[in-house]
Amino acid sequence: xxxxxxxxxxxxxxxxxxxxxxxxxxxxxxxxxxxxxxxxxxxxxxxxxxxxxxxxxxxxxxxxxxxxxxxxxxxxxxxxxxxxxxxxxxxxxxxxxxxxxxxxxxxxxxxxxxxxxxxxxxxxxxxxxxxxxxxxxxxxxxxxxxxxxxxxxxxxxxxxxxxxxxxxxxxxxxxxxxxxxxxxxxxxxxxxxxxxxxxxxxxxxxxxxxxxxxxxxxxxxxxxxxxxxxxxxxxxxxxxxxxxxxxxxxxxxxxxxxxxxxxxxxxxxxxxxxxxxxxxxxxxxxxxxxxxxxxxxxxxxxxxxxxxxxxxxxxxxxxxxxxxxxxxxxxxxxxxxxxxxxxxxxxxxxxxxxxxxxxxxxxxxxxxxxxxxxxxxxxxxxxxxxxxxxxxxxxxxxxxxxxxxxxxxxxxxxxxxxxxxx
Amino acid sequence: xxxxxxxxxxxxxxxxxxxxxxxxxxxxxxxxxxxxxxxxxxxxxxxxxxxxxxxxxxxxxxxxxxxxxxxxxxxxxxxxxxxxxxxxxxxxxxxxxxxxxxxxxxxxxxxxxxxxxxxxxxxxxxxxxxxxxxxxxxxxxxxxxxxxxxxxxxxxxxxxxxxxxxxxxxxxxxxxxxxxxxxxxxxxxxxxxxxxxxxxxxxxxxxxxxxxxxxxxxxxxxxxxxxxxxxxxxx
Numbered sequence: 078x079x080x081x082x083x084x085x086x087x088x089x090x091x092x093x094x095x096x097x098x099x100x101x102x103x104x105x106x107x108x109x110x111x112x113x114x115x116x117x118x119x120x121x122x123x124x125x126x127x128x129x130x131x132x133x134x135x136x137x138x139x140x141x142x143x144x145x146x147x148x149x150x151x152x153x154x155x156x157x158x159x160x161x162x163x164x165x166x167x168x169x170x171x172x173x174x175x176x177x178x179x180x181x182x183x184x185x186x187x188x189x190x191x192x193x194x195x196x197x198x199x200x201x202x203x204x205x206x207x208x209x210x211x212x213x214x215x216x217x218x219x220x221x222x223x224x225x226x227x228x229x230x231x232x233x234x235x236x237x238x239x240x241x242x243x244x245x246x247x248x249x250x251x252x253x254x255x256x257x258x259x260x261x262x263x264x265x266x267x268x269x270x271x272x273x274x275x276x277x278x279x280x281x282x283x284x285x286x287x288x289x290x291x292x293x294x295x296x297x298x299x300x301x302x303x304x305x306x307x308x309x310x311x312x313x314x315x316x317x318x319x320x321x322x323x324x325x326x327x328x329x330x331x332x333x334x335x336x337x338x339x340x341x342x343x344x345x346x347x348x349x350x351x352x353x354x355x356x357x358x359x360x361x362x363x364x365x366x367x368x369x370x371x372x373x374x375x376x377x378x379x380x381x382x383x384x385x386x387x388x389x390x391x392x393x394x395x396x397x398x399x400x401x402x403x404x405x406x407x408x409x410x411x412x413x414x415x416x417x418x419x420x421x422x423x424x425x426x427x428x429x430x431x432x433x434x435x436x437x438x439x440x441x442x443x444x445x446x447x448x449x450x451x452x453x454x455x456x457x458x459x460x461x462x463x464x465x466x467x468x469x470x471x472x473x474x475x476x477x478x479x480x481x482x483x484x485x486x487x488x489x490x491x492x493x494x495x496x497x498x499x
Numbered sequence: 500x501x502x503x504x505x506x507x508x509x510x511x512x513x514x515x516x517x518x519x520x521x522x523x524x525x526x527x528x529x530x531x532x533x534x535x536x537x538x539x540x541x542x543x544x545x546x547x548x549x550x551x552x553x554x555x556x557x558x559x560x561x562x563x564x565x566x567x568x569x570x571x572x573x574x575x576x577x578x579x580x581x582x583x584x585x586x587x588x589x590x591x592x593x594x595x596x597x598x599x600x601x602x603x604x605x606x607x608x609x610x611x612x613x614x615x616x617x618x619x620x621x622x623x624x625x626x627x628x629x630x631x632x633x634x635x636x637x638x639x640x641x642x643x644x645x646x647x648x649x650x651x652x653x654x655x656x657x658x659x660x661x662x663x664x665x666x667x668x669x670x671x672x673x674x675x676x677x678x679x680x681x682x683x684x685x686x687x688x689x690x691x692x693x694x695x696x697x698x699x700x701x702x703x704x705x706x707x708x709x710x711x712x713x714x715x716x717x718x719x720x721x722x723x724x725x726x727x728x729x730x731x732x733x734x
Binding site: 087088091092095097122123125126127129130132133134135136137138139141144145148149151152153154488491492494495 | 542547550551554558559562563566567572576579580583584587618619620622623643646647650661664665666670671686687689690693696697700701
């Protein structure tokens with residue numbers, strides 16, 4: 078047995094035989110092999126093992142003529158010009174994927190646009206139908222029979238826009254809308270106020286000079302006869318000041334007031350909303366009129382008829398109930414009219430904050446103290462949360478762990494046996 | 500007998516490439532009129548003849564690859580067919596970044612792994628794996644059967660590395676890429692597999708090889724190499 082140290086490891090000899098060494102290293106190994114008997118024995122041993130493996134032969138692959146024919150036929154299929162063109166343009170799979178994604182996005186946008194158009198048409202149809210109902214309701218409220226008949230005849234000549242939506246003809250829908258507009262215009266001359274719209278505007282502004290903007294806001298309100306229903310100013314230390322207000326401006330002056338408000342700073346967000354309350358108002362007016370008539374009839378019964386005390390009391394109770402309803406409806410009507418007369422502007426005015434060097438910064442010791450206290454609280458809260466979690470869910474987790482561990486172990490064991498057998 | 504020796508011997512002696520039962524000629528061999536890579540590129544441009552040539556060259560090696568790794572020859576045949584079908588469909592995406600045979604064996608290896616996964620799943624949930632008598636016995640000679648049994652006793656990753664090196668003649672780097680192992684691990688495991696196989700095939704010389712190995716260097720015995728971490732893909 079030799080114990081002579083060798084400069085070359087057996088693994089390296091194997092790598093040399095496999096042709097995996099660099100040229101310089103291979104030359105050195107080769108020269109060592111020429112002179113070392115032990116390493117030559119390693120070479121012989123490795124060669125013998127490799128030679129033994131060569132006796133493991135495999136039978137020739139079976140000839141499956143059907144498959145070969147199928148494969149040859151598939152291979153012979155010349156790629157179409159389109160496929161060749163695609164291959165030339167997009168040689169790699171990544172480019173193909175990118176192009177396909179682009180096409181998909183364009184397709185989705187197109188479909189979304191088409192669906193949006195259809196949605197617009199249906200919305201417009203429903204709005205037209207609602208407008209027609211409103212017109213009929215208001216006509217019913219009014220007692221000007223001559224005008225009402227004229228209006229009804231005009232309305233009857235107008236076909237419902239749902240038909241236009243059903244056949245999908247945008248042109249027809251537009252024609253119907255035009256016809257409806259004509260009816261509405263003629264009706265505008267008949268009723269004195271027109272449709273009742275309650276305007277609501279949300280406005281978010283960033284102002285450079287907060288104080289002057291604040292003063293200008295008051296001036297704008299005074300100029301347009303408006304008022305602030307709610308106003309709050311926040312002035313935190315070391316941060317931007319902000320103002321939040323709910324302004325009420327007379328509806329005819331909304332546009333002008335809005336323009337002036339926008340000049341106070343940079344508009345960050347603007348959202349305008351107009352809620353049509355014509356139908357709601359008309360219903361209220363009709364119900365109010367009926368209730369008043371009922372009250373008058375009850376009053377007449379009370380004054381003209383005589384009867385038992387219980388009947389009189391019952392009539393008085395009924396009068397009180399109707400009176401209550403009337404007052405409630407009158408308040409509601411006033412509220413609606415107020416919403417229509419005065420537009421609401423939800424204004425948020427923020428200051429464009431610039432940090433100042435001379436502003437007193439909190440002391441470092443205070444910051445460290447606060448951070449340490451917060452850190453301690455966080456740790457305590459986390460630990461408490463963990464304890465609470467295990468107290469609440471621990472038993473059920475333990476139960477399921479025990480219940481599932483046995484089948485899981487069985488499956489794992491079978492899986493190991495199966496993989497070992499294959 | 501030189502022409503029957505596996506790659507290890509042939510590479511060391513700089514002899515012509517292996518002409519084993521199912522080893523394809525390497526691209527450098529002058530007998531091949533066109534390299535595999537050129538043929539594959541030509542096929543990706545529409546040349547059916549190139550594909551036929553590749554099919555003829557690799558039909559037997561791919562069948563041998565699966566036959567040595569599956570018990571059922573029908574499975575081996577099916578998996579070979581699947582490999583060529585995948586190659587056919589993936590032709591337009593082929594980029595000659597590596598040797599064609601590496602690319603082909605990578606496809607075959609993925610198909611083999613998928614087959615093993617399915618078989619393991621079936622065996623786990625629907626019963627034991629098929630106990631069909633191993634038809635490989637009919638393929639191999641008596642000594643071949645002996646070798647096969649010895650190879651089966653090797654560690655799975657060691658066995659795979661040994662087979663890929665000896666029969667598919669992949670380089671260490673190619674094996675490392677295929678099995679997602681470090682190249683040094685491939686070398687260590689290959690040495691361990693060869694040593695273990697020699698001990699299994701020649702029990703009488705089990706004590707001798709370590710004597711023959713240089714004493715000052717760490718000897719890679721099967722037990723010692725157990726410390727190699729189990730990295731790489733699941734086989």
